[in-house]
Amino acid sequence: MPQIAGGCLCGKVRYSASGDPAFVGVCHCTDCQKFTGSAFAIVVGVPKPALTVEGTLSTYRKTSDTGKWTERKFCPACGSSVTDEAQALEGVVMLEAGTLDDPSWVKPGMQIFCDSAQPWVQLGGDMKAFPKMPG
Numbered sequence: 001m002p003q004i005a006g007g008c009l010c011g012k013v014r015y016s017a018s019g020d021p022a023f024v025g026v027c028h029c030t031d032c033q034k035f036t037g038s039a040f041a042i043v044v045g046v047p048k049p050a051l052t053v054e055g056t057l058s059t060y061r062k063t064s065d066t067g068k069w070t071e072r073k074f075c076p077a078c079g080s081s082v083t084d085e086a087q088a089l090e091g092v093v094m095l096e097a098g099t100l101d102d103p104s105w106v107k108p109g110m111q112i113f114c115d116s117a118q119p120w121v122q123l124g125g126d127m128k129a130f131p132k133m134p135g
């Protein structure tokens with residue numbers, strides 16, 4: 001069982017989760033690119049009741065073209081992207097993998113929104129690839 005614990009850059013926000021992740025994935029959507037300031041997001045999905053967060057996160061909620069919202073949470077002190085919650089994935093919190101204390105066990109099983117991936121991005125491994133959100 002992986003150790004799921006981490007926090008933001010300044011350390012005011014810390015989290016830990018018990019149990020195994022529900023999934024590990026890569027998202028190439030343009031919103032994740034903005035939120036992370038990177039080419040794609042790597043997220044570790046955990047059941048919401050399994051997650052404990054210490055400290056205060058700010059929330060930005062955005063509704064997409066499909067009418068469903070995503071709540072993106074970040075540290076108000078240092079700006080680190082810490083979690084996402086999507087209305088389409090009820091009961092799951094996605095942790096931004098780069099905030100884990102030890103992300104070395106992270107192995108994404110799928111990548112989504114490949115239609116908006118940066119043209120130079122070629123990810124290795126044996127990932128299922130979806131052009132948009134899988135149904």
Ligand SMILES: [Zn+2]
Pocket residue numbers: 008009010011012013075076077078079080
């Ligand atoms: Zn912080």
Ligand SMILES: [Zn+2]
Pocket residue numbers: 027028029030031032033041113
């Ligand atoms: Zn995304």
